[in-house]
Amino acid sequence: MKLSIVNYGAGNIKSIQFAFKRLGVDAVLTDNPEEIMASDKVIFPGVGEAGSAMKMLKESGLDQLIPTLKQPVLGICLGMQLMCKYTEEGNTKGLGIFDVNVKRFSNKVKVPQMGWNTISNLKSDLFKGIKDNEYMYLVHSYYAENCVESIATSDYELEYASALENDNFYGVQFHPEKSGSKGSKILQNFLDL
Structure with missing residues (x-):
């Protein structure tokens, strides 16, 4: 199996590569459109700030490529948020793959949300063998609003979409690569799609 991780300068790549290596797959980090296609x-990863990340995607033309991909694509954390219509972070227009906006948590809660939280209302083959209210690891200040494309939700100040799906595109707000055996199972499910 050929697995590509989109390289656009967004950090946290090593832990994703290690997670797939444990599953027996070597993930290639690349920004080459032919190789990605x-x-x-x-995998469309992301740790960092939405505005500068989007700028890097545009400079490389990857912002045009990603929405046209036909194989399964998994956005992780900022990757998922950039696949949405718009994010309040840096007042940034996203790729529009998911028809939902990304908002900032209010100051009524500790921001960023950092640590373990449960995912529930699971509705996808991505979560095969995962029970409702399983714990996943999160670090984020912005969230995708709950919407029709939501395939999992979490609660932090309010209920939000912790995973999204639209055709061959999937997004998770949490970090499966840092979520132990259950996170590994989700990555394996993605490989099995």
Whole structure:
């Protein structure tokens, strides 16, 4: 299986590569459009700030490529948020793959949300073998609003979409690569799609 991780300068790549290596797959970090298009599966990672991340995607033309991909694509954390219509972070227009906006948590709660939280209302093959209210690891100050494309929700100040799905595109707000055996199971499910 050919697995590509989209390289656009967004950090946290090593832990994703290690997580897939444990599952027996070598993930290639690349910004080459041909290589990405020829992959069986694509990971769109992200740690950082939405505005500067989007700027890097545009400079490389990857902002045009990603929405046209036909194979399963998994956005993780900021990757998922950039796949949405718009994010309040840096007043940034996203890729529009998911028809939902990303907002900032209010100052009524500790921001960023950092640590373990449960995911529930699971509605996808991505969560095969995962029970409702399983704990996943999160670090984020912004959230995707709950919407029709939501395939999992979490509660932090309010109920938000902790995972999204639209056709061949999937997004998770949490970090499966840092969420132990259950996170590994989700990554394996993605490989099995």
